[in-house]
Amino acid sequence: MSGTAAIIGGGVIGGGWAARFALMGWEVWVFDPDPEAERKIAAVMANAERALPMLYEAPMPPRGAIRFVSTIAEAVAGADWVQESVPERLDLKLKIYRDIVSHASSEAVIGSSTSGFRPSQLQEGLPDASRIVVAHPFNPVYLLPLIELVPGVKTAPEAVDKAKEILTGIGMYPLHVRAEIDAHIADRFLEAVWREALWLVKDGIATTEEIDNAIRYGFGLRWAQMGLFETYRIAGGEAGMRHFLEQFGPCLTWPWTRLTDVPEFNDDLVDLIAGQSDEQSGHRTIRELERQRDDNLVAILHALKGREAAAGKLVLDHDALLRGPLGDGVPLVTVRRTVPVDWTDVNGHMNEGRYGQVFSDASEELMTHVGADRAYIDAGNSYFTAETNIKYLAETLAAEKFFVETRVTLGAGKKLRLWHEMKREADGETLATCDQFLLHVSLETRRSCPPLAHVAEAVERLAAAHGAQS
Template sequence: MPRVAAIIGSGAIGAGWAARFVLNGWNVRVFDPDPATPERVHAVLARARRALPGLGDVALPAEGELAFCGLISETVTGAEWVQESVPERLELKQTLYRKLQEHAGEETILASSSSGFTPSDLQATSNNPGQILVCHPLNPVYLLPLVEVVHSDKNHPDRIDRARETLAEIGMVPLRVRGEITAHVADRLQEALWREALWLVRDEVATTQEVDDAIRMGAGLRWAQMGPFDCARIAAGPEGMAEFLRRVGPALNWSRSKLTEVPELDAGLIGRIVEQSEDQSGHLSPEDLEDRRDRNLVTLLRGLASQGWGAGVALRRQDEARAERRAMPRRMADLDDPARPVLTVDRAVPLDWLDVRGRMIEARCLEAFGHATDRMLEIVGSAPGDGAAEAGFLTEESHIRHLDTAPAGAPLRIDSRLIVGDGTRMHLWHEMTSDGRTLATAEQVLLHVEFATRTACEAEPAVAEAMRRLARAQAALPAPEGAGRALGAPREVTRH
């Protein structure tokens, strides 16, 4: 039975929470008296559908159901998780929590997206303060994994642990904040940078474009995969952190920072920022900027996942958990029926697999088929990419047919067959589909070779036997349409 999350408030943060929960299989109820709520939430969900499902290499669970409620009572009754994302007004939040606790179960987690208030602030007028936590995300909630979990001494450790486990299950990285402090950790760091940026524009040291370039062309790229302390370790070099900090420490007392001063946002400074910001990106609508932001984030996050670093570690962990839940085959023993094609890829189309026309990039198709081949090698017992091996499989020939395309976020699966497996040669057939449509096929021939001499040789006995068994089991399948087709052979073309 699907788990239920209640979302109270549907601005950018609340709608982002709704999208993340829905796309991770939860049923979601949304309460917000604003008549524009359904349109706003559906717009964010549509954007999230294009970006989040293809972020990892394993398909998300089936989508949960989304409902809009007119009463708080019907929104939160029976919900396992309630996420409050209303405006930052303390009295409003305290009143709301008293109302929520009239209808929420005792074990329900009541989490606030507040960026400024502490749990003690929110708990002050509650009869059950231990039920209320702060779980503060960053925007866009459906893509950025960080969520700050802030608690007071009134929150039982079991509730804190359960909150962190739930957040991890929906693909987030819960950062347990060690003490109550306004603006928590992430916003304090962001606000310090924001104050400096305002001073640089105010004093006409740099324009808004130049400030943004200083971050996105420099430190921002470092910070996407290493924080300031890891960067400092590199800067310290052989001398070590202790000596490095002793050496650079005095410079921190020089009056070259205005971290605690905020420039007056008078009409002149506001006008300058508006004019420069218009020159910088006024040709793009907010929707265009959000689209480009999501594409860039997906590219960065997937790149980090390929390296197993930074936020990419969380993506890999999610993929492994999903693959285990979906029982993706990894050995011959995992195959329910070896006589049927093998599911080797089960995921969604990532944003960065599409060109400017929305068609799948050829190289990405080859990449996906490469993953399918790796899975077939894994199933017969040959570990792809084993650097210590003296022999293994190398691709001798590939032939891909590009037949159709699918939008970002669409389901994508590859079913694979072993046409020939004689202990030395693997003749594979892969078929990529989405919602029943065939997008592409790939035919590949691999040879088992000694790497030093590049000469063909028999695979080790267990692998050779597994190849023969799988090939025999699938021999009765009808020949796949297009197998053995010569490059350039004509086929019927549908004109639109």
């Protein structure tokens, strides 16, 4: 699904929304009176265009255009989705919503990136508030999938359904928050952790770096895959959550935390926190930190994707939605993707083992194309690789786009031979080649045997079309 998105406010969050929509094939119209908005969004887009495609095996849709306009009316006219991401001032938001509602299509979903306001506050005084929802994202919007989707009392159910469909279509996870509450769900949780961290720094218990280390070296790794309650369920051992609660529940009454109190927010506290943060990370630019963050998120999501777990499962499912049929070209383009950052070695180029994965992925796409798909394998039949000969012809770097062209050079009985050429998308240079010989096998006997008739016929047709001699 693609369409037109209007982005009202082009800061860090608005820019992230623009990048997510554009990279998923949507046309994007941006309104932001900041004269630097175009430059700022271009910087966000550069990060997004490098990072997001690394998550997918499937080719990304053609990138949608991002255009900048001088009025809200121009931005929202004809838009399927309108996303407001202006500063957290209710008077400003209400003024903008009056303008949006006056000019947007009656079918458009109108979302707010607000982290604190309730949707009913945003709907107040509007002639038509039925399309307004809170759609609160997390930075970077182009990589993190969670969206807190909060309808107000005046929001139409069909607007919520449409919002879920659109958000899922661009690879995000809409968490339907059923009741309005200040700061929704995730930020209330984060605010509690943040408040306790401020006390630990103010009281001299820990520095900003020590607190960050406590998170990233410990429970943060568990939360990335299991969240909070599932983590504690395991902590209860074989008896599970009930035992955990019985064992650790009483400590909730102990005066460990200071969550009911707030440190005085004054210049001394700001200087203390800012000074420690500068000492911790001030030697690196924000752009350097963003790239490190994005590369690490890609690697983490990739690992979770390989295990079909947590946020990685979302990427895997969305990847499947992006896949299209191979068609009837000669040669067949069996792979079209971007080199993930976790595929590179200490030399900065793609590790040789990953070339094997690329060509394995190419052969699996070819197998699916001829009918030797997952169902065929589950029924006890498959092709096994018997021999490969890979030649490495040029360096392949992280974030480079490439494609693989595949020809069937032999398709006779149980024998299948493929010739793969991996090429850089930017200039068509051949990066590597692979001569791959496969045998059809029975998964029951683990011995070679002829393929079923429909697969054999498809292979023979391809071999003939690709100029092979059977």
